Amino acid sequence: MPEGLVLIVNTVRALVRTAVFLVRNIVPVSVLSVLGWLGYRFGWLVPVLLPALVTLGLSMWAGVDRPSFVRWIARPARARWRLIAVYRRDWQPVLVTAGLTKVHKGREYLPSLVRVRCGPTSDRVLVRMLKGQAPDAWERVAVNLAHGFGATLVRVRDGDRPGRIWLEFVRKDALAVPIPALPVPDGSAVDLSGVVIGRCEDGSPWRLRLLGTHVLIAGATGAGKGSVIWSTIRALLPLMLAGLVEVWAVDPKRMELSFGRALFERYGRYSDDPKGGMVNMLEAAAEDMNARAEQFAGVTRSFTPSHEHPFRVVVVDELAFLTAYCPERDLRKRAESALAVLTSQGRSVGYCVIGAQQDARKEVNNLRNLFPDRIALRLDEDEQVDMVLGDGARNRGALADQISSVPEIGAGVGFVRLEASPDPVRVRAAYVCDSDIRDMVAYGVPNLDTWGAA
CATH class of the missing domain: 3.30.980 (Threonyl-tRNA Synthetase; Chain A, domain 2)
Known part of the structure; x- marks a missing residue:
């Protein structure tokens, strides 16, 4: 290539690179150019004082x-x-x-x-x-x-x-430090389309939708399922006391939910009636739900809680016990049938099922597709992430299998995939300790001894 042509090519390249640099750095280049012109035109005291004044103004603004x-x-x-x-x-x-x-x-x-x-x-x-x-x-x-x-x-x-x-x-990691129990909200501040139960990774409140949906919580032992459940109950407490929300609790393990038994409208555990007490409760909820649907048919398409028809939250602490591990085959079938009715038809008439489970496999819970909103806490295997949140969730950043097993770091941390968005959101539920639950019970049932005697 002739030397003259090489010189032209190199000159063009240098000009292009200079133009790109100026465009990419238009702001600092412009500022320096203006300061240089001011120094040349009015003396160098002006470009020295001007940045100082701007810095002072920004400090006052901050x-x-x-x-x-x-x-x-x-x-x-x-x-x-x-x-x-x-x-x-x-x-x-x-x-x-x-x-x-x-x-x-x-x-x-x-x-x-x-x-x-x-x-x-x-x-x-x-x-x-x-x-x-x-x-x-x-x-x-x-x-x-x-x-x-x-x-x-x-x-x-x-x-x-x-x-x-x-x-x-x-x-x-903005969620590395546990979040203490959130204050019990004022009744007027409770929105069933998004109750605040923790914090998202970007610092915004984690609002869990309950009205018009069902929620599935999956996580290994110690992952913090109780934090999600109790933070939700804590957020609903004012409406529970006002008679606009009822919580029916199914507690096969007899440990997690029994602490707040006085707060629940109905409570069932395995030892109370191993022959079907918990299943009877689910069937009663399904029957009431069907009665509501019959009453609302042709009258209204949206649900508003009232004293006559309160919003009913059915909390099942260990869903897999009822759908897979219960020793009585007949009870398993009845429980699965009642849960299928509630999750497939209950959203529009004021029913929300919150189910928690440890095992994410489909054969343990084949109703998981009836839960529009799902929460994946710490899971044991990477394959389980997509089982809970749907295909592709882990590739999109829902690394639930990598959440720390140390309670102070990872308990209550999880990923949420909402019905309207394919992207998982990293969240952490507030930790509601035993004393917080006792305070909730005392707040909700002040005459606890009298209540217990009744």
Whole structure:
């Protein structure tokens, strides 16, 4: 190639790189240019005082209204910094190593970084994929991406349009510290479409929907199923005392729910009547549910709790005992039939079934598809994650099998997959200890001795 042509090509490349640099760094380049012009035009005291005044103004803003300062200044600035110092710096080598680039006719094609958003504990990186690339290609190498960019884990989310995805890089565990029992809410603040029982990974309240759904909780021994159940009951306590909500508790283990027995409208445990007391309760609930459906037919399509027809929550602490482990075959069939009726027809007439189980296998509970909202706490095997939350949940970041077995770290931590969204959300339920339950009982049944005698 002639020397003159080589010089032209190199000059064009340098100009293009300079233009790209200026576009990518338009804000700092513009600021420096303005300060330089002010120094040249008015003297160098002006560009020295101006940043000092801006810093003083920002400090006052942060002191007066910190949330708005964080939203409009701190997080965008941090996102810009991490875009340059973390993601753009290592973007090509990490993606090449992970196998997410393509080479065609000697030219390397690289997915594009679009933007970065920073939260308190994670970064969200918007990526424009290569033509013909699919999100599952990124899901398969999520571990590679996490190590490459120094994150604890990476989740892949759908983007704002086809061809784009969000990569959620988790920097630190916001749920590592147990959450104490939440205060008993005021009755007017209880919303059955989302009772607050803990916290999500992004710091927002974890709102568990009860009205119009059923909830399945799956987790190994010590995973914190009791935290979810008792936090839910605690959130419902004001409406329970007002007569607008009833909790029917089925307690085969005779341990978890017996502590708050005085709070429940009906309570059944295996030792009370091993010949079918718990099953009779479920059948009674199914019968009442059918009566409600008959009464509401042609009158209303939506349910509103009332004293005549309270919202009824049926809590089954160990669902697998009734569907698989009960020694009486006839009782298993009756229990499964009653649960099938409640979960398939009860949502629209004010019934919600909350079922907890340790074993996630289908042969243990073949009714799990009738539970629209599911919670996966710590599980023993990675295959069980998709059994509980649905196919592809683990690839999308629901690593329930990797939750710590240390109670102080992992109890109550889990992943939620809601009916309306395919993406799992990491959450932690508040821990309701024995003394908290005693206080709830004393709050709900002040004359406990008289109640017990009755």
